[in-house]
Amino acid sequence: MAPTTRKKLILNAFVMQTPGHLNPGIFRYPGDQGTKYKDINNWIALAQKLEKAKFHAIFFADVLGGYDVYKGPANLEPALPGSSQIPLIDPLYTVPALAAATKSIGFGVTVSTTYEPPYSLARRFSTVDHLTNGRIAWNIVTSYLDSAARNFGLDTQIEHDERYRIADEFLHVTYKLWEGSWREDAVSADATGYTKADAVRQIHHKGKHFQVPGPHLCEPSPQRTPYLFQAGTSAAGKKFAAQHAEAVFVSGQTIDLVAISVKSLREEALSAGRDPNEFKIIMGILVIVAETDEAAYAKFEELKSYGDREGALALFGGWTSYDLSTYSNDEDFRFTKTPTIQSIVTRWASTVPGKKDLKWNKDTIADYLAVGGVGAKIIGSTKTVVDELERWVVDGGVDGFNFANVTIPGTFDDIIEFVLPELTKRGLFHEDYEVPGGTVREAYTATAGWKRLSESHPGSKYFWRAGEEKQPFLEDASTKH
Amino acid sequence: MAPTTRKKLILNAFVMQTPGHLNPGIFRYPGDQGTKYKDINNWIALAQKLEKAKFHAIFFADVLGGYDVYKGPANLEPALPGSSQIPLIDPLYTVPALAAATKSIGFGVTVSTTYEPPYSLARRFSTVDHLTNGRIAWNIVTSYLDSAARNFGLDTQIEHDERYRIADEFLHVTYKLWEGSWREDAVSADATGYTKADAVRQIHHKGKHFQVPGPHLCEPSPQRTPYLFQAGTSAAGKKFAAQHAEAVFVSGQTIDLVAISVKSLREEALSAGRDPNEFKIIMGILVIVAETDEAAYAKFEELKSYGDREGALALFGGWTSYDLSTYSNDEDFRFTKTPTIQSIVTRWASTVPGKKDLKWNKDTIADYLAVGGVGAKIIGSTKTVVDELERWVVDGGVDGFNFANVTIPGTFDDIIEFVLPELTKRGLFHEDYEVPGGTVREAYTATAGWKRLSESHPGSKYFWRAGEEKQPFLEDASTKH
Numbered sequence: 022m023a024p025t026t027r028k029k030l031i032l033n034a035f036v037m038q039t040p041g042h043l044n045p046g047i048f049r050y051p052g053d054q055g056t057k058y059k060d061i062n063n064w065i066a067l068a069q070k071l072e073k074a075k076f077h078a079i080f081f082a083d084v085l086g087g088y089d090v091y092k093g094p095a096n097l098e099p100a101l102p103g104s105s106q107i108p109l110i111d112p113l114y115t116v117p118a119l120a121a122a123t124k125s126i127g128f129g130v131t132v133s134t135t136y137e138p139p140y141s142l143a144r145r146f147s148t149v150d151h152l153t154n155g156r157i158a159w160n161i162v163t164s165y166l167d168s169a170a171r172n173f174g175l176d177t178q179i180e181h182d183e184r185y186r187i188a189d190e191f192l193h194v195t196y197k198l199w200e201g202s203w204r205e206d207a208v209s210a211d212a213t214g215y216t217k218a219d220a221v222r223q224i225h226h227k228g229k230h231f232q233v234p235g236p237h238l239c240e241p242s243p244q245r246t247p248y249l250f251q252a253g254t255s256a257a258g259k260k261f262a263a264q265h266a267e268a269v270f271v272s273g274q275t276i277d278l279v280a281i282s283v284k285s286l287r288e289e290a291l292s293a294g295r296d297p298n299e300f301k302i303i304m305g306i307l308v309i310v311a312e313t314d315e316a317a318y319a320k321f322e323e324l325k326s327y328g329d330r331e332g333a334l335a336l337f338g339g340w341t342s343y344d345l346s347t348y349s350n351d352e353d354f355r356f357t358k359t360p361t362i363q364s365i366v367t368r369w370a371s372t373v374p375g376k377k378d379l380k381w382n383k384d385t386i387a388d389y390l391a392v393g394g395v396g397a398k399i400i401g402s403t404k405t406v407v408d409e410l411e412r413w414v415v416d417g418g419v420d421g422f423n424f425a426n427v428t429i430p431g432t433f434d435d436i437i438e439f440v441l442p443e444l445t446k447r448g449l450f451h452e453d454y455e456v457p458g459g460t461v462r463e464a465y466t467a468t469a470g471w472k473r474l475s476e477s478h479p480g481s482k483y484f485w486r487a488g489e490e491k492q493p494f495l496e497d498a499s500t501k502h
Numbered sequence: 503m504a505p506t507t508r509k510k511l512i513l514n515a516f517v518m519q520t521p522g523h524l525n526p527g528i529f530r531y532p533g534d535q536g537t538k539y540k541d542i543n544n545w546i547a548l549a550q551k552l553e554k555a556k557f558h559a560i561f562f563a564d565v566l567g568g569y570d571v572y573k574g575p576a577n578l579e580p581a582l583p584g585s586s587q588i589p590l591i592d593p594l595y596t597v598p599a600l601a602a603a604t605k606s607i608g609f610g611v612t613v614s615t616t617y618e619p620p621y622s623l624a625r626r627f628s629t630v631d632h633l634t635n636g637r638i639a640w641n642i643v644t645s646y647l648d649s650a651a652r653n654f655g656l657d658t659q660i661e662h663d664e665r666y667r668i669a670d671e672f673l674h675v676t677y678k679l680w681e682g683s684w685r686e687d688a689v690s691a692d693a694t695g696y697t698k699a700d701a702v703r704q705i706h707h708k709g710k711h712f713q714v715p716g717p718h719l720c721e722p723s724p725q726r727t728p729y730l731f732q733a734g735t736s737a738a739g740k741k742f743a744a745q746h747a748e749a750v751f752v753s754g755q756t757i758d759l760v761a762i763s764v765k766s767l768r769e770e771a772l773s774a775g776r777d778p779n780e781f782k783i784i785m786g787i788l789v790i791v792a793e794t795d796e797a798a799y800a801k802f803e804e805l806k807s808y809g810d811r812e813g814a815l816a817l818f819g820g821w822t823s824y825d826l827s828t829y830s831n832d833e834d835f836r837f838t839k840t841p842t843i844q845s846i847v848t849r850w851a852s853t854v855p856g857k858k859d860l861k862w863n864k865d866t867i868a869d870y871l872a873v874g875g876v877g878a879k880i881i882g883s884t885k886t887v888v889d890e891l892e893r894w895v896v897d898g899g900v901d902g903f904n905f906a907n908v909t910i911p912g913t914f915d916d917i918i919e920f921v922l923p924e925l926t927k928r929g930l931f932h933e934d935y936e937v938p939g940g941t942v943r944e945a946y947t948a949t950a951g952w953k954r955l956s957e958s959h960p961g962s963k964y965f966w967r968a969g970e971e972k973q974p975f976l977e978d979a980s981t982k983h
Binding site for chain 2: 038040041046048049056059061062065085086087095097098099101102103104107108109110111113114115116117118120121122136137138140141144145147148149151152153171172173174208210211212213214215216217218219220221223231232233234235236238239240242329
């Protein structure tokens with residue numbers, strides 16, 4: 022196969038507006054700019070650098086509560102010195118400033134469906150889609166931290182699967198607002214008026230969880246519905262993703278396991294009536310690269326020496342709800358009586374090369390999580406890293422990568438210097454944006470003009486096309502949810 | 503009195519992110535950029551122009567529903583062609599981009615306390631305060647449109663005075679998060695860690711309307727609490743303003759009436775224990791200025807010829823809840839049996855020069871509201887306008903003006919060309935920012951270093967000062983609300 026005909030990868034930079042995203046303590050590493058997380062000019066510089074390197078998007082993680090399970094309950098102290106995702110600002114406010122300073126790179130932002138009404142969230146995304154000329158993607162989450170639930174007046178979180186049922190109705194409300202409330206050609210902005218009087222309608226949504234008569238306050242934006250990401254791993258999460266997501270984040274330690282996830286996600290999407298070719302699967306990964314394998318491992322160990330172990334255990338507590346402070350350090354979790362932790366460390370253990378017999382106690386977990394989170398890590402020279410990325414694509418079946426960072430901008434600088442040229446040489450990465458100045462949807466599909474949801478997406482049934490008469494909003498659609 | 507010792511005015515530009523703010527239909531006026539309301543670069547250019555002219559702030563209005571009372575109920579059609587505040591995007595997302603392109607001008611944004619939880623709103627403002635280096639002000643509103651309430655799942659609005667009681671508790675929750683959750687010196691960002699483990703605490707708020715344990719997710723921002731604006735005119739609104747606002751917007755047609763409001767607001771603030779010198783009163787006003795009085799009136803009439811009368815009546819419906827379509831055009835509202843409308847038009851009638859006997863029917867109201875809203879209008883030459891502004895200051899007792907726009911940027915261009923030089927010459931306007939690169943609070947108080955709430959403000963009781971030991975959050979303060 023000629024290299025130029027190969028499937029081109031989608032590449033994102035994965036960040037969070039906090040000093041310590043997946044790297045508690047690393048802000049102390051020389052040159053790291055984690056402490057500048059609230060400096061808008063620093064983010065502008067990063068966006069311009071990533072755009073110059075032709076990254077598809079910058080992806081912002083977010084949570085709405087603190088990691089307060091470890092040594093808890095409700096104890097944030099272990100998370101604070103290392104900055105385990107605290108302090109943390111709201112990422113959606115930075116995006117328009119980055120868009121004003123760039124042209125083609127997209128922006129993904131994590132926003133929860135659990136703690137904000139769909140009517141105002143729809144307006145926020147329409148606003149940012151307008152201000153960025155269609156360069157916003159929404160990573161739909163339902164939230165997982167009890168600490169967030171408590172701050173929104175709940176005693177505990179809404180039950181997991183119920184959160185997904187709420188999210189499903191939530192999405193349909195927003196589709197109605199984005200796709201069905203203003204006719205495609207509603208705005209003429211000419212001598213006859215700004216908006217045609219008969220081209221805006223109420224959506225009359227009356228569901229189990231939401232009552233939203235509409236209409237939407239915003240005129241149709243370039244993408245209408247922002248490009249939709251999701252990262253569900255549970256059964257309910259996967260089903261939700263198969264219905265709604267246009268791109269899915271996956272995470273995992275081994276290619277075999279991820280390949281199974283990828284296959285089942287694609288099958289689920291197919292059975293939900295979606296066109297599987299529109300369904301992109303993006304793998305979260307940490308890459309530490311240098312001139313040689315040895316240099317890369319040395320860099321990794323050096324970075325890890327800055328990692329904050331207490332902060333790492335705080336992250337573990339928030340992610341899993343298990344407080345490891347209640348376990349002795351003698352406990353080897355490969356043989357623990359807590360099946361969840363056992364299953365987690367068993368997966369991790371299989372990926373630490375040359376250390377099959379490593380005892381997986383608290384210290385080992387802290388060490389493992391001090392740098393780069395729970396996903397796969399690739400450490401090595403250009404050849405090692407690119408060979409491995411290629412294996413994830415060929416054997417794992419993923420469409421692209423979400424590169425985690427250990428240092429900002431260091432991790433991305435290294436990827437730009439060592440990885441991207443080789444990926445391009447192998448025909449795996451584009452030399453330029455396929456649709457310069459286009460929307461995120463056009464960037465991800467590499468198709469000029471593909472600005473809106475496809476016909477196989479459930480949001481498309483609400484399209485109100487140019488010239489179609491104003492009818493009361495579809496009763497069956499509005500009462501179904 | 504030497505001109506240079508006179509009280510310097512505070513001047514804002516009053517805008518809204520919609521084609522038609524207080525000027526339905528005017529987007530059709532040649533050169534008006536209303537239709538570019540969703541173009542971030544257009545806003546950047548305006549902010550830079552206003553900063554060059556030394557405006558204190560740009561003030562963004564906002565609403566969360568449509569003006570659907572006229573010819574209603576729930577009928578937006580009359581509002582659409584003229585763009586009576588629809589379409590409308592969320593203004594807070596533009597601010598960081600404007601801050602990145604400017605240095606000293608501030609940004610005020612209207613956000614309601616009625617439809618969003620205090621925990622997430624506190625984070626939004628902390629985020630923007632960080633990203634702008636302390637240049638954000640919050641115009642606190644409780645919302646007045648039934649159309650908004652319905653879209654947040656309510657059958658009708660929460661009762662007016664109850665909205666203010668909720669807002670009062672809401673404010674105390676946010677003060678606790680902003681001022682009392684992180685110690686002043688909580689962040690060290692050095693080898694010992696990013697945040698000191700003992701310098702962040704929960705707020706344990708359990709009130710009638712909100713339960714928010716905290717802690718706040720954001721580290722202390724330059725202002726902590728954003729600079730606080732409010733515009734209450736009801737008894738409950740004034741009481742709220744006297745407690746919480748650092749600057750109050752007033753509106754009115756005559757100096758005599760505004761002088762009474764100003765006096766009563768200052769007295770109310772005094773009796774609430776506030777330092778009246780910290781309490782700024784800003785007057786909303788429309789200025790149409792040209793070389794001569796005649797030229798200014800001609801410009802006003804020309805602008806008005808573009809005004810959309812149906813859109814004006816839609817605005818009236820939203821503001822007053824009265825649907826004028828149910829009244830005949832023979833009805834002269836000076837003598838109507840609807841006392842609210844009678845009182846409104848009687849006030850307006852007194853301000854239209856040379857037309858004391860004008861019949862105030864529907865058409866007159868539409869004409870009056872087609873350009874510049876319900877506040878005072880000053881039309882004339884430089885001398886006429888500046889003399890009149892000076893009278894508002896000397897006799898009315900206001901501290902500054904919020905200049906409405908009819909065209910963007912035309913109205914502000916005229917003010918910059920014809921009004922500001924004369925105001926400066928008379929010693930009424932600064933020649934440069936008193937605190938270049940400072941916060942909004944420093945700009946409004948013209949005092950370098952005055953970044954936070956003053957000691958006489960009710961939010962100050964929650965201050966957690968540097969070095970103070972971690973105590974459980976004040977029980978009396980947290981249980982009071």
